[in-house]
Amino acid sequence: MLSRGRSAVRRIVVRAAVLAVGAGLVVVPAPHAAPAAAQALRWAPCGDPAQPGAECAALSVPVDWARPDGPRLDLAVARRKAADPEARVGSLVFGPGGPGDSGVETVVRRAHRFSPEVRRRFDVVSFDPRGVGGSNPVTCSRELLAARPSPVLKSQADFDATTAYNSRLRADCRARTGPVFDHLDSAQTVRDLDALRAALGERKLTFHGSSYGTLLGAQYAETHPRRVRAMVLESVLDHSVPTTREFLRSQAVAAQDSFREFVKWCEGAAACALHDRDVRAVWQGLLARAGRGELADPTKPGTALSPADLVNKIAFRKFYGADHAGLATTIATMDASVPLPASPTSVAPLPPATPVFCSDWRLPVRDHREYASLVAAMEATAPDLPYLLPVHMVAACLGAPTANPQHRLDARGVPPVLLTNALHDPATGHPWAVSVARQLGRSGVLLTYEGHGHGSATSGPCMEAAVNRYLTDLAPPPRGTRCPAVPPP
Template identity: 70%
Template sequence: MLLEGRRERRRAAVRRAGAAAVITLGSVTAAVPGLTAESAHASPAHASPASLRWVPCDPEHPGAECAALSVPVDWAHPDGPSFGLALARRAATGPGTRVGSLVFGPGGPGDSGVDRVVTGIDAFSPEVRRRFDIVSFDPRGVGRSSPVTCSPDLLAQRPSPKIDDQAAFEATLAYNQRLRADCREHTGPVFDHLDTGQTVRDLDAVRAALGEAKLTFHGSSYGTVLGAQYAETYPRRVRAMVLESVMDRSVTSTSAFLRDSAAAAQDSFDEFVKWCDGTPDCALNGRDVRAVWRGLLARADRGELANPSAPDTALSPMDLVNRIALRAFVRPDYAGLAEKLAAMEASEPIPASPTSPAALPAATPVFCADWRFPVRDQREYASLVHAMTTAGPDVPYLLPLHMTAACLGSPTANPQHRLTARGAPPILLSNAVHDPATGYPWAESVERQLGSAGVLLTYEGGGHGSVTNGPCMENAYDRYLIDLQVPPRGTRCPAVTS
């Protein structure tokens, strides 16, 4: 989900954009060699393989090809203004046995599918790579596809998500309004059309442009929102679909979403503690891991904990949770986390200084357009924070709370709802039992919503992403994508130990 989109280079790119930066079609054309003046104004309704001019993306990454597809800013007005949707692909390594194109839906929101393809595609097995062209894209508002761009100075003024009183609540609402206006000015008209409902139409245009009668799709984390809504919108245009680390769009209440998020993160923290207690090589073995962690949180809250990546600055408690612990749970890397925590505990306190959480990605408006989480006032907000802390006592300040605060007062074009995909073929869901971001109960819920079309493949370990975790998972995934063989309902694969 949201853990995957925190890459430093993307935030740095947004900061470098400048207060007066304006993203234009011309700048996208320069960034993506496959976008020509002709394709920039072609009608998406007539997209065909010929409308994609594939050229090498980058000489440093041979084999990756890039192109761009013109799509409308607003699919309700397909003949109106358009922009270039950036794509990348790597051709099947066994062309004689090629099945077709497999489109990968990136997570975040804010992850670049183009970057994933250009720099490497280790999320797929060698057999899938042999049989499919791997294609991905930067969703609208992301990367090279008319990215959301905002004034760096204003982004840096983001209020704390703690919101201790009504005045702070109202200040957050006012800030969000100013930021939306600023981002709209610097991004252009696509800013008001960033929701996944629009991206579903973009994805179908990609399918048509690739010459595929039906879509073969793999969505990971936030990409499962796109995949599920595509199956709901175009159920009979799906050949095969994998939804890995599943988000549940039937969670409509703010409190339920935040509690579920906290419970998933807490479960991963509990697994880390259990592992450390039973592993002599853990750097904190024999210690009270939770006490060490609480001490680090307290130091961070006082502004006395040095940031490991920038020792002269203080690490905020928000970043200790989201950027240190939760990132380690994604892989998962318990040994590395224990070593890092031990080193931080042994470090000298720095002079107390104010801290602030790292900037949220500029693609936050994508999330706000997809999820309606109303909060009436600071009193209700405080009750939500309390509920999260109860569900996840060791993991306060989780990123979903930050996103909820950042979306206060924002319009929601594509609110969440129960999934219906009547007429869709079998859809393979994949989830780890101990996923820190998209808890296993969400995957179970989506399987129930899909009815006979949903089949959940369970990985009995941890981490965010699971389809290549060992031969059991990989073989089931490969057979489904290549031969459309669905694993028996209830299939569970053992955790792989390194």
């Protein structure tokens, strides 16, 4: 999911970058130059008095790594130094999710998402990937973004109109964003990550990637296997999924599993606001009201909520945080609300960073007949969650070029890589983590959290201790290790 407060973080980054430029930006090596050629980053306070201790810098990299002497862009970088300098191991670089999440915001405002031991032993460093936040963000017309067609395509004419809209939007975003728009894929960001490693003075990379950041980590391991010291991949994307149908099916399976787990919890928990009620019937009633434009958006009173936004803005976000109690309360409140007069609804705009996804995933759809078949198959797999976000992404990528399409990993020579995944993750299902661990062969070590939610590295003392020991001592847990679910507070 996109992080909030991006504009504020960008102001912090720009302020710090000005100071960094005054001191002299880092010079990164050409793609095949020795890492020792890099100069040190120039750090300055990030400029947010409410978040002391964070430092920011700018890292100059080529817009296109195939043309290292061509145009350049500045990547926004942030760090918090190890709390115990005497016990410092080195720098840990965090790969943010999304696509579109800000690594700078994570370090500046949400460093608590890392364990106390990691913050004690490592300089925690992250960056805004190219096209995001303070790193030449993708910029598009707000009006054009708001005019996104519904993913409910009822005819070939709708399919053609969506493809034409996508083409207009890409042209607008490219004109507003500049040359980097055509170089947003994760293969380019792998080069950025290696430049950051060198600029930090690290001979080998210690990395923690979360969600979309696991794609970056896995491709770094494949590209530079002998430059990896330790790597945690948390909530794992499987970038080997070969077809659009399999991609949508696997996403639907994971999401429906989370809904099923929510219903099961509600049936057994007296604290559930829907306890002793037919949870599915109540939910289907809300979907029907949303379909008629009669359901108020709890975040925008008086505005009708679409079925797609009910699924993705309300339910899915609660699944991310494994907030079953919060979801039940929200559903109960919405069910008791006074219906709005029936009115048309629209779907929320997709994030401007959507082109990053399109550049990494080749998900072709020939025509409306195939699209309708894919949607029908997905909804048969996830009957309680129609028009999940992956369908929106497939529709948004119709006609888009893909620079970095899916493939099976080949990371021979990489040291042990620790993969962590919840058994019931709504977005990156456990089978994806199993698949990536297998692709990594002897190097893939999967640590399973037997609970819920998106993100698992600090889900309870068992998970946290295993991850800490791996990062600090390079001692992964035994293969097949599973950590018990932590009961909700």
